[in-house]
Amino acid sequence: MKKLLVPVFLMLVLVISACGKGEAPEKEAASGSKEPEFITYQSETGAVEVPADPKRVVLLSGFTGNVLDLGVNVVGVDVWSKNNPTFSKELKDVEEVSDENLEKIIELDPDLIIGLSNIKNADKLKEIAPTVTYTWGKLDYLSQHVEIGKLLNKEKEAQAWVDDFKKRAEATGDEIRGKIGEDATVSVIEAFGKDLYVYGANWARGTEILYQAMDLKMPEKVKEDAEKAGYYTISAEVLPEYAGDYVILSKYSDADTSFEETETFKNIPAVKNGQVYEMKGEGASFSDPVTLEKQLSFIKESFLGN
Template identity: 65%
Template sequence: MKKILIPFLLIFVLIISACSKGASSTEGSKNESKKSGTITYQSQNGPVKVPANPKRVVVLSSFAGNVMSLGVNIVGVDSWSKSNPRWAEKLKNVEVVSDDNIEKIIELNPDLIIGLDNVKNLDKLKKIAPTVVYTYGKIDYLTQHIEIGKLLNKEKEAQAWVDDFKARAQKAGEEIKAKIGPNATVSVIEKFDKQLYVYGNNWGRGTEILFQEMKLKMPKKVEENALKPGYFAISLEVLPEFMGDYVIFSKFDQTDTSVEKTGTYKNTPAVKNKHVFEVNGSEFYFNDPDTLDMQLEFFKKQFLGN
């Protein structure tokens, strides 16, 4: 009886071992397939099969910084991203593209296209490569980065950055409020193409950091007019009503000082107290991880001196 039992046990062990190796092999194959094949991304317009490891991405909107921060190669970008001086070296060999120039995009042979939902020629773009579009502002700026992380099969990396950034920004916000006072107001004002704009809390230019993470206050006039739409055009005459105790002044033309030379501007408390911090609009325009990290360090330096 014992002689029969021992061979049976050996056979049983061998079967279990073989099954285990088979399962391990199958799991390994699945993981390898994800690395070299495709994944299904649940976009706002439904499931889309995209490369698990995209290598030639075309970005038709302001998400270039999100893609670059996750270490994914870009072959085509929008003109705004290309003109960002911070990215001059990174995007040196990257072509400028638009949704109007289908032929140019075809030449770049992309394996993934990313854009906003107002993109033109969407049907044509989908025939070139898997195309995913987003509605600007439908989700908050940090969730947007995580979504792009999911799209690029790098959700863990995106989530890790978000968690770290929120902690750093909120800590800096507490320190800034302790220094300037809990009731001090901050405005983000921009001069672009001879027009002045004031911004709410979700339109790039550092607004997300100042008002969402740091929870600094904006002037009442800004809250009433710019918070809901995201931005609001103003005239020089009413500028003082929108100037906070502290002002982030975004300019695209650093040589244009027409506003700064006016008495209307010079007589505001923020100017008199040297509480106006000028920034390059071409750099401050975005709200991707690279830009957000830069904005956060700028705010810490200007408000705290470190």
Template identity: 65%
Template sequence: MNKFWVSFLLVLMFIVSACGAQPKAEDKGPAQEAKTGTITYQSENGPIEVPANPQRVVVLSSFAGNVMALHVNLVGVDSWSKMNPRFRDGLKDVAEVSEENVEKIIELNPDLIIGLSSTKNLDKLKQIAPTVTFTYGKVDYLTQHIEIGKLLNKEKEAREWVEDFKLRAQEAGKEIRAKIGENATVSVIENFDKQLYVFGDNWGRGTEILYQEMKLKMPEKVKEMALKEGYYALSLEVLPQFAGDYLIFSKNSDADNAFTQTNTYKNIPAVKNNRVFEANAKEFYFNDPVTLEYQLSFFIEHFLGKK
């Protein structure tokens, strides 16, 4: 091989190598540039700079399951999330924190803090890391997940899950209505701290799935008293007025459940007809993707006999 071809090949190899190492200008999208930098999230309180790829997230509210579903690392969560059996494996190495114990949060060295608009010590928390809060119920439960997806720079993944979940929940709803009847009613009750509650259509406990996606009917009394606020505290004596043809009982096993042994409870038609579906309240509280997937499978199993 003469000197011309040797020189030509060397120059060609240099050009190919340079092209391979140098991405095209049009390929440098914001997400690629931001991987190790920041993005601007449009929060309720205005724009805020947050990590584009957060590595140490602290959640001081009911959004731990949203973060888990988007596969973002958590270093601290609230006590309610920590006690959730559905979250146990995913949170086994994650610290329990509270808005009251700012020092412990500092020790965790978070790069992002997520809370509610009612979270205490927000001024102190904002000095530790970018802190984003949400007002519970300001947007619907699925839009909430998309917002957290935007915050974590994972909007695409969040939207894909939302669309898929809506389709599956709505299809299951069609099957359930076909089986139990279009006019059959469903109530969701819970016992907590010696008090009975009934729930509307946006307060966790599977209510979003039952009423919003599956279009199952709510008893008129529940609609009247619980729909606006999301929940309603009631006495055992009036429970029969709020009980639907089917009863979802979000049960706290460590609470006083003696009311289930009373004649008032036993004579409720749903109870007499074996149409009470008991769920572990600690697994049923939230409306994040991890919990929603469990709730959907629970309803499919209990209403349709499918697993």
């Protein structure tokens, strides 16, 4: 009797289990609530199957603020992002990695890798996880965010931020021009190491906001030498030639700032008029939403005092 009961019991379990399995897809299909596990993203190099809801992203060439702004989890970042004080809280427990550190990336078990088109070991990285790269400067700073939004399946959120930011930046630009005059010029100069640089309209340090969103004027000398390449190295002796009526001075904490003690610098009109605004160099070389929001606040406070 016992021998007969066991097979009957097993058959009942199998029947119940089969019925249960048969009902699930019907409910799923009826509700239509199941999200796809992967989406096809059209990258620069062709179509790539990427997670529809990435959970473990590795960033090898910046774009960190873009991903963080869209609320996606980051497990590995490049050295510049890791050392960026703007992201210190968010990246406190995130690993520092590089395109040559394949073993460490494997250990992080990423489901998506993002970098610039010049990263090393791209083919090997693709074997670890879907890998998408971008050419620096191919897209403007706002379009880049929308593009990353598409990659992360968050295009609507990215576009919403872009629309709002443009509106606020343009409004602030109108206020600034109303205060300083339509013809007033603004320079963005940086002290890094022992060198001085002047920047064009698309090289971070607030340049995109000042020249693109706010439409403030760039000194002709800056336009002539820095606009095409994006930046230009200058000496302290020729600094007055590149200084606008207003100067944003980005300074790294370990930069050689002895040029500020020279008469050449002290006699620049912007310096004499108290129209030089110092920006912290660390973290200024990014153009993501987190950094841009910080820079917009800095520019607004510097020019308008609020």
